[in-house]
Amino acid sequence: MKILVTVKRVPDPNASIKVKPDGSGIVTDNLKYVVNPFDEIGIEEALRVKDKGGGAEVVLVSIGGKTSAEQLRTGLAMGADRAILVVAEQELDALAAARIFQKIVADEKADLVLMGKQAIDDDANQTGQMLAALLGWPQATFASKAESLESEAEKQGVPGIVLQDGKSVNVVREVDGGLETVEVPLPAVVTVDLRLNTPRYASLPGIMKARKKEMKEIPVASLGVDVKPRLKVLKLDPPPKRQAGRKVGSVQELVQVLHNEAKVI
Amino acid sequence: MGNVLVFAEHQHHKFAKTTLVAIAAGKDAATKIGGECYAAVFGKSIDDLANELAQYGVKKVFAVDDPALEHYTADAHAAALAQLVKDKGIEMLLATATAVGKDLLPRTAALLGAGMASEVVTFDADGTMKRPMYAGNVVATVSIEGSPKVVSVRATAFDPAAKAGQGDVEKVSVNIDAAAKATKFVSFNEMKSDRPVLTEARIVVSGGRALKSGENFKIVLEPLVDALGAAMGASRAAVDAGYVPNDLQVGQTGKVVAPELYIAVGISGAIQHLAGMKDSKIIVAINKDEEAPIFQVSDYGLIADLFKAVPEMVDEVKKLKG
Numbered sequence: 300m301k302i303l304v305t306v307k308r309v310p311d312p313n314a315s316i317k318v319k320p321d322g323s324g325i326v327t328d329n330l331k332y333v334v335n336p337f338d339e340i341g342i343e344e345a346l347r348v349k350d351k352g353g354g355a356e357v358v359l360v361s362i363g364g365k366t367s368a369e370q371l372r373t374g375l376a377m378g379a380d381r382a383i384l385v386v387a388e389q390e391l392d393a394l395a396a397a398r399i400f401q402k403i404v405a406d407e408k409a410d411l412v413l414m415g416k417q418a419i420d421d422d423a424n425q426t427g428q429m430l431a432a433l434l435g436w437p438q439a440t441f442a443s444k445a446e447s448l449e450s451e452a453e454k455q456g457v458p459g460i461v462l463q464d465g466k467s468v469n470v471v472r473e474v475d476g477g478l479e480t481v482e483v484p485l486p487a488v489v490t491v492d493l494r495l496n497t498p499r500y501a502s503l504p505g506i507m508k509a510r511k512k513e514m515k516e517i518p519v520a521s522l523g524v525d526v527k528p529r530l531k532v533l534k535l536d537p538p539p540k541r542q543a544g545r546k547v548g549s550v551q552e553l554v555q556v557l558h559n560e561a562k563v564i
Numbered sequence: 565m566g567n568v569l570v571f572a573e574h575q576h577h578k579f580a581k582t583t584l585v586a587i588a589a590g591k592d593a594a595t596k597i598g599g600e601c602y603a604a605v606f607g608k609s610i611d612d613l614a615n616e617l618a619q620y621g622v623k624k625v626f627a628v629d630d631p632a633l634e635h636y637t638a639d640a641h642a643a644a645l646a647q648l649v650k651d652k653g654i655e656m657l658l659a660t661a662t663a664v665g666k667d668l669l670p671r672t673a674a675l676l677g678a679g680m681a682s683e684v685v686t687f688d689a690d691g692t693m694k695r696p697m698y699a700g701n702v703v704a705t706v707s708i709e710g711s712p713k714v715v716s717v718r719a720t721a722f723d724p725a726a727k728a729g730q731g732d733v734e735k736v737s738v739n740i741d742a743a744a745k746a747t748k749f750v751s752f753n754e755m756k757s758d759r760p761v762l763t764e765a766r767i768v769v770s771g772g773r774a775l776k777s778g779e780n781f782k783i784v785l786e787p788l789v790d791a792l793g794a795a796m797g798a799s800r801a802a803v804d805a806g807y808v809p810n811d812l813q814v815g816q817t818g819k820v821v822a823p824e825l826y827i828a829v830g831i832s833g834a835i836q837h838l839a840g841m842k843d844s845k846i847i848v849a850i851n852k853d854e855e856a857p858i859f860q861v862s863d864y865g866l867i868a869d870l871f872k873a874v875p876e877m878v879d880e881v882k883k884l885k886g
Binding site: 479 | 663664668669670672679680683698701703704708743746747754755761800804805825836842845862863864865866876880
């Protein structure tokens, strides 16, 4: 069983994001970068399958500048076995990223690909679904689980996705109005949502070990993949600002203004 | 020039408001790119649905009646949809970014080799589009190169389409091969509620971690929700803590809502939460922390202990409604 997990370097979700005055990008000075939080959940899930779900090799893949090695090291420190960095300095859209992953997945002969459901920079939520289509594999997006993140099963690190004899995988999906369960045969692409698990922290021994783990760099040009973006970002603007209103002194006053002034109740 | 095809999602044999939003957005996009707006409905025994859909002012409805499309699965639906887009020479495929839209459209786009823009909020006259990035901290102007193009629209960004006379329905059959029928639907654990649907409600009352327990959602927050005839929402922190089911989460990674009145109770206003509700018409915040960021986007703020203020508010609302 080989599980491939994708890892994207993104700005810290708690950082304040500012648009450059000329609208060409965001201000990156002093910006801290992290593993895309959804991808961290993907790594954790792969490690749980490895530890408690019957064993697996966990391979991380990132596409980006050489600085993305930092995020791959974080994943290796969490416990992944090795990493691949596809070095690409240019802007890529989701379809281009999916085409690159398609090549890597084929070369690696992965049985299962785990991906964050979206990256918190472009918020596209596309790459996993596109990769599944290009491979001709089934997909199970927005993987979650029935138990809460404070449940006993979660504390024991039980995987949320359930492998059936290495032939198929059962996934509880977070959809509108409830939780849907699907069974997809392997190989498959599973994208993960927030409530699948709480990712572990890298331990100190884990960080030490990670330094010795294999990290292969592949220049994107050597893959022979069409990476011309179909989606072009022309300009960025800050969102329209909402003005803060006023404070009311009491519940009575609040209900009165909602009734008489705002006329919403 | 080119025509738009709207994928019309349905559940329990009904179109949700989000589907009517997609039709309105599709008509808007068709005007901007100088073409007609078509719609597609998939499923089993869907004649009545196709006829209903044809009443919303689209040029024509394509109805694909196939047993493989009875339960929604991404692989079979995407295979059928990509085939329809090719056969009908569609320029832009569009749907609302619901759970189904988010799952289906990127897969279909890749089958077509098409570029895709997610959660579009505006179609501009020059063919460009606007969409949020970085949890709503940035608005990007984007364009899609090549043809066809695939677009998902944000449910709160367009008013739902209204009925506009009976249009035509064309029955279309597609060939879904066995490889696209690999996904097996096992079960659906539906969260049933007598309250309005979160994304469609006129009033939403949301609770945060400050409620401290699922029990308090029931005994403190729910009476206010019901006194106002509102839908109930929650912050990510409250959902993560297991106080309420996850389909109540309002935020960038949960549901995006824009009701007439949004009341945030004990929610500090993390950026992810604001991204999911800041387009609401009137925002009210009840929080005991004066510094909570939620007050910066609120029309009316009340600095108070929610455990005192909410029951008081229930009484006041009941008095008002007599």
